Amino acid sequence: MSGRVLVGVKRVIDYAVKIRVKPDNSSVVTDGVKHSMNPFCEIAVEEAVKLKEKKLIKEVVAVSCGPQQAQETIRTALAMGADRGIHVEVTGKDYETLGPLQVSKIMAALAKKEDAQLVILGKQAIDDDCNQTGQMTAALLDWPQGTFASEVSFDGDKIKVVREIDGGLETIKIKTPAVVTADLRLNTPRYATLPNIMKAKKKKIANVKPADLGVDLTSRLEVVRVDEPPQRQAGVKVETVDDLVGKLKEAGTV
Amino acid sequence: MAAPLVRIFSKTCRQISRPWGTCQAGWRSMSNRPAPDMSSDQAAGMTSFPPLQTYSEEESMMREAVKKYAQERIAPFVSKMDENSAMDEEVIKSLFEQGLMGIEIDPEYNGTGSTFFSSILVIEELAKVDPSVAVLCDIQNTLINTLFAQLGTPAQKEQYLSRLSTDMIGSFCLSEAESGSDAFSLKTRAEKHKDYYIINGSKMWISNAEHAGVFLVMANVDPSAGYRGITCFIVDRDTEGLEICKKENKLGLRASSTCPINLDNVKVPEKNILGQIGHGYKYAIGMLNEGRIGIAAQMLGLAQGCFDNTIPYTRQRVQFGKRIFDFQGMQHQIAHVATQIEAARLLTYNAARLKEAGRPFIKEACMAKYFTAELATLTTSKCIEWMGGVGFTKDYPIEKYYRDCKIGTIYEGTTNVQLSTMAKFIDKEYDH
Numbered sequence: 001m002s003g004r005v006l007v008g009v010k011r012v013i014d015y016a017v018k019i020r021v022k023p024d025n026s027s028v029v030t031d032g033v034k035h036s037m038n039p040f041c042e043i044a045v046e047e048a049v050k051l052k053e054k055k056l057i058k059e060v061v062a063v064s065c066g067p068q069q070a071q072e073t074i075r076t077a078l079a080m081g082a083d084r085g086i087h088v089e090v091t092g093k094d095y096e097t098l099g100p101l102q103v104s105k106i107m108a109a110l111a112k113k114e115d116a117q118l119v120i121l122g123k124q125a126i127d128d129d130c131n132q133t134g135q136m137t138a139a140l141l142d143w144p145q146g147t148f149a150s151e152v153s154f155d156g157d158k159i160k161v162v163r164e165i166d167g168g169l170e171t172i173k174i175k176t177p178a179v180v181t182a183d184l185r186l187n188t189p190r191y192a193t194l195p196n197i198m199k200a201k202k203k204k205i206a207n208v209k210p211a212d213l214g215v216d217l218t219s220r221l222e223v224v225r226v227d228e229p230p231q232r233q234a235g236v237k238v239e240t241v242d243d244l245v246g247k248l249k250e251a252g253t254v
Numbered sequence: 255m256a257a258p259l260v261r262i263f264s265k266t267c268r269q270i271s272r273p274w275g276t277c278q279a280g281w282r283s284m285s286n287r288p289a290p291d292m293s294s295d296q297a298a299g300m301t302s303f304p305p306l307q308t309y310s311e312e313e314s315m316m317r318e319a320v321k322k323y324a325q326e327r328i329a330p331f332v333s334k335m336d337e338n339s340a341m342d343e344e345v346i347k348s349l350f351e352q353g354l355m356g357i358e359i360d361p362e363y364n365g366t367g368s369t370f371f372s373s374i375l376v377i378e379e380l381a382k383v384d385p386s387v388a389v390l391c392d393i394q395n396t397l398i399n400t401l402f403a404q405l406g407t408p409a410q411k412e413q414y415l416s417r418l419s420t421d422m423i424g425s426f427c428l429s430e431a432e433s434g435s436d437a438f439s440l441k442t443r444a445e446k447h448k449d450y451y452i453i454n455g456s457k458m459w460i461s462n463a464e465h466a467g468v469f470l471v472m473a474n475v476d477p478s479a480g481y482r483g484i485t486c487f488i489v490d491r492d493t494e495g496l497e498i499c500k501k502e503n504k505l506g507l508r509a510s511s512t513c514p515i516n517l518d519n520v521k522v523p524e525k526n527i528l529g530q531i532g533h534g535y536k537y538a539i540g541m542l543n544e545g546r547i548g549i550a551a552q553m554l555g556l557a558q559g560c561f562d563n564t565i566p567y568t569r570q571r572v573q574f575g576k577r578i579f580d581f582q583g584m585q586h587q588i589a590h591v592a593t594q595i596e597a598a599r600l601l602t603y604n605a606a607r608l609k610e611a612g613r614p615f616i617k618e619a620c621m622a623k624y625f626t627a628e629l630a631t632l633t634t635s636k637c638i639e640w641m642g643g644v645g646f647t648k649d650y651p652i653e654k655y656y657r658d659c660k661i662g663t664i665y666e667g668t669t670n671v672q673l674s675t676m677a678k679f680i681d682k683e684y685d686h
Contacts, residue, residue, distance in 0.1 A: 036318075075315060191323050194353035194366040194376075197315045 003117035004059045007048045007082065008107055009041040011066055011073040012127045025225050027096070028127075037073045040122025042080075042189040043182040047152060048120050049081035050187065056154050057118065059083045063110060065103055067091045071205055078200035079192035085205035086110065090217065094210075097219035099128070102210075104136035109213035111141060116177065118159070123148055123181040134181035144174035147181040306603045309375070312368065317375045323352055324383040332384045335509035336654055339501070342509075345387060346423070346465060354380075355394050356419025359403065363415035370544070374551045374606045381555025382562065385658045386509035388552045390423070393461055396548040397541050398424030401470060401486070405529035405537065410488065414468060422467035427457040427515060428538055434459075435671050438481035438535055442517060444473035449524045451475070453487060453495075457515040459665075463498050464511030467491050471517065472534050484534035488526040495520035506657035543616050544609065545666050550602040550622035553662040557595050557626070557633040560655035564637040567644075584640065591633050598626040617679040624672040627662030634659045 013019065014034040022029055037045075048060040062077035064070040065088040074085035088106055090098055111119050119138075124131035138145035146152070146161030153160045155173060163170045164183050192200075210217055238244045248254040309317070331342045349355055357373045359365020366372075373395045381388035402414050418424055433439045442455025453473050460469075469489045476483035489496055497516040504512060529537055565588070568579040578584055601622040608615035634656040638645035645652045663669045 072311075072315075075311065079315060079319070191327075191352060192315070192319045193351065194316055194319065194357060194368065194372075195361065195364075196353075197312065197319060198361070198367050200315075201312060 003057055004061060004114055005048045005051065005057050005118045005120060006107065006111055006114060006116040007041075007044050007060060007062050007077065008103070008119070008121040008133070009045060009062050009064050009073050009077050010038040010122070010125050011035050011064060011070050012038045012125055015039060015126055021226050021228050025227060027223065027226050035069065035072075037076050038122050038125045038127075039189075040124060040126075040182055040184070041073075041077075042122075043184070043186050044120045044122050045077045045080050045082060046187045046189040047149075047180075047182055048118075049190075051118075051152075052081065052083075061086060061114060061116075063088065063107065065090050065098060065106055065210075067095055074205050075200055076192060078203045078205075079197045080190060081196070082203075084203055086114075086208055087205050088208050088210060088213075090210060094217045097221070098217065099219060099221060100130045100132035100136055101220065102215065102217045104133050104140055105215045106210060106213060107133070107137045108140040109215055110208075111137070111177070113213070118176060119143075119179045121179070121181050123183050134179050138179035141177075141179070143178050145179045145181070146172060146174050148183045149180050150183050150185045152180055152186065306600050306607070313372050313375055316368065316372050317379055320352075320354065320376050320379040321382075323348070324380055324387075328380070328383050328387055332509075332651070332654070333648075335384070335386065339503065339508040341386065341390065341465065341511065346390075349387070349391060350419075350421055353419075354391055355423075356399060356415075357395050359399055359415055359419045363411065363419055365399075365415070365419040370610050371603075371606050374547060374602065377548055377551040378555035378558070378602075381552045382559030384509065385552055385556045385655070386507045388555060389507060389510050389549075390462055392545070392548040392552055393426060394418065394424060396545045397426045398468075398470065400544060401426075401528060401537060401541055405486075407525075409525070410528065414488070417467065423462050423465045425460050425462045425466035425469045426541075427460050427469050427471045429459045430456060431458045431514075435668055437538065438484065440472060440474060440484065442471065442473040443477065444475045444485060444487065444522070446475060451487065451522050451524070451527075453489070453517045453520040453522055455517050457517070459502075459512055460515050461510055461512055463513035463515060464501055469496070469515070470528065472538060473517075475531055479532065481535045482532050484538070485531045486528040486534045486537055487522050488528050489517075489520060489522055493520055493522070505660060506654070507661055542666060543619055546619040546623040546672075547602060547605045547609065547615075549662065549666050550598070550605065550619070550626040553623075553626035553630040553659065554595070554598050554602050556655055556659055556662070557598065557630045560630075560634050560637045560652060560659075561591065561595060563651055563655075564640055564645075568640055571642075578640070587636060588640070591636055594629045594632065598622070598629045601625050617676055620667075620672040620676045620679075623662075623667065624669055624676070627659075627669060630655075630659035630662050 012035060013030065014036045017034055020029045045062065051057045052060055060082040062074050062082040062085045064074050067090065071087050074087055078085055107119060121134045121137070123134065134147055135145060146159065146163060148164045149161045150164045150169065151162035158173045158175055159178055159180070160171065160173050161180060163172065164185070236247065238247060245254065327348050328345055331345055335342055353366040354376055356365035357368050357376060358370060359367070361367040377388050377392045380391055399418055402411060402418065406414065428437055428440070430440050430442065432441060442453065442457065444451040444453045453471065455473065457471065468491065471487045471489050472484055473487055474483040475485050495518040497518065499514040499516060501511045501513045568584065568588070569577055571578045601618070605615055605618040605622040608618055634652070637652050638656055641650060641652050644650050647653070
């Protein structure tokens with residue numbers, strides 16, 4: 001089976017950064033904060049590029065939704081081996097309320113427009129931890145989905161996906177076209193080597209507006225308030241085991 | 255060294271660099287702190303004189319990639335390499351794999367095809383993690399590759415450039431036991447016979463010698479002509495008569511091999527002359543002018559890396575009920591050092607941009623090298639003090655930076671030589 005793979009990449013606050021909430025509790029501080037590609041999206045890109053290297057698919061298209069800076073994330077995907085990029089321009093208020101529902105509508109529209117055989121996404125983003133976009137995209141397209149993938153292989157005209165589930169590993173076979181979401185152990189993303197960064201400069205990034213895809217970005221959610229987790233309280237030292245049991249009973253936990 | 259004021263070796267077709275005033279896309283100003291989120295309305299107000307810490311998108315991506323790579327693939331080996339005084343083979347291999355050893359080499363020869371400034375950024379980022387790895391990368395890129403790219407005949411470029419960018423390290427052999435700063439008094443002799451030369455002599459302080467596959471040897475074909483007889487010869491490692499001696503047991507930069515080399519009737523064919531006979535002195539000066547900026551980048555990265563490893567400790571350690579960072583005496587010292595690092599960065603970046611723009615840059619390059627080397631010694635010394643007792647132990651990386659920095663004021667032109675060179679330029683500036 002050969003064809004086009006769409007990979008969604010999201011620009012998020014870098015995992016190493018200490019998150020701070022804005023004084024007005026409306027959201028977290030993003031100005032002047034280091035951003036990078038969502039780690040699960042990196043794994044998704046790596047998988048797509050690997051499939052291309054194995055000659056199982058022909059083209060990898062990296063997609064990102066957001067303001068101008070989303071192009072940096074697409075460039076990183078290009079430097080890792082994607083062939084071209086699509087930047088779906090979403091700015092201002094629309095960007096603030098952009099969530100899995102809107103992104104999955106965009107991905108679904110693009111998957112149809114680009115005649116994609118496979119859509120690979122990270123299982124979730126490390127900023128909102130939603131874990132919904134892949135599933136919603138599959139539902140909107142009425143395509144099968146292989147989520148939490150820790151192994152992906154082609155089996156004739158089907159895809160074999162080994163999924164990480166609570167009880168262990170589950171293997172499923174799904175028909176293409178399909179949506180797959182990448183979990184941590186799927187692969188180890190490659191570094192963008194310097195020569196690849198140079199090559200990425202020549203690759204194209206197309207600019208698209210959500211309206212062009214007929215997507216309505218209205219959010220059904222309103223963020224009321226954002227708070228930091230409660231400060232960790234100091235512990236209490238006890239002398240004997242009886243004291244310990246006593247304290248636990250007091251706290252109502254035993 | 256007794257350097258006649260030689261015109262800067264101007265590049266011809268090789269100059270791939272863009273004048274930085276016109277660099278594309280990313281007008282994001284970035285320092286080592288996270289970049290401010292520049293929205294698109296910023297672009298509307300942009301002028302043609304952005305701050306020095308402005309990078310093209312390509313340069314930013316390279317810097318990020320190298321930073322990540324250095325943290326993950328080099329940092330785990332640093333301590334062991336220093337202890338054993340040996341560069342790990344894995345590290346060398348990964349440097350080549352990442353394309354870091356052929357940054358300016360044309361893609362035609364498997365190089366990365368990027369610019370001089372990208373090399374500077376790469377060297378700086380590597381030096382933050384390990385100055386020894388940075389110097390390996392610096393010598394390869396700013397000395398060896400540049401010499402081949404600028405002076406090589408098509409045949410020489412064909413033979414060497416692709417190897418230099420993929421798996422072969424090069425060494426630059428100028429210094430001898432009796433000629434360091436006075437480089438042109440070198441005694442290594444090359445006698446002409448028909449279509450080959452016989453080279454005899456010894457070289458000293460040759461970096462990368464342990465792993466190098468090719469050696470650029472400066473030898474004199476005509477001692478009666480003085481320095482005008484110095485010629486650059488390409489000598490392959492396996493040439494008979496070439497002996498690489500035991501490496502020096504050094505104070506710092508221990509992972510970088512530094513060896514004496516003996517040349518005992520080494521036969522080198524005429525076609526292995528790089529550039530023109532008797533022009534070796536010009537090439538040496540020209541390349542060392544550029545190499546100077548590379549060393550400045552190395553010392554800069556060293557200082558920054560040391561600083562970055564120290565400040566978190568000062569923010570954590572509490573004495574007399576407050577963080578040691580909060581004591582005014584500490585704050586003043588820290589701010590002073592931070593200012594010096596910033597100044598060093600600007601000197602280095604500006605010298606690099608001047609060179610890329612094809613403008614005179616020798617004085618500025620000397621200033622950058624001199625200033626950053628001195629700054630590195632100040633920073634590392636202060637960092638040990640700020641760390642207190644633990645700074646003095648090998649359990650923390652600080653003492654390694656302290657040992658590594660000292661060579662900065664010595665190699666590729668001592669501090670005194672830099673100052674004398676600068677003075678010559680200053681003198682000329684007031685000639686009317």
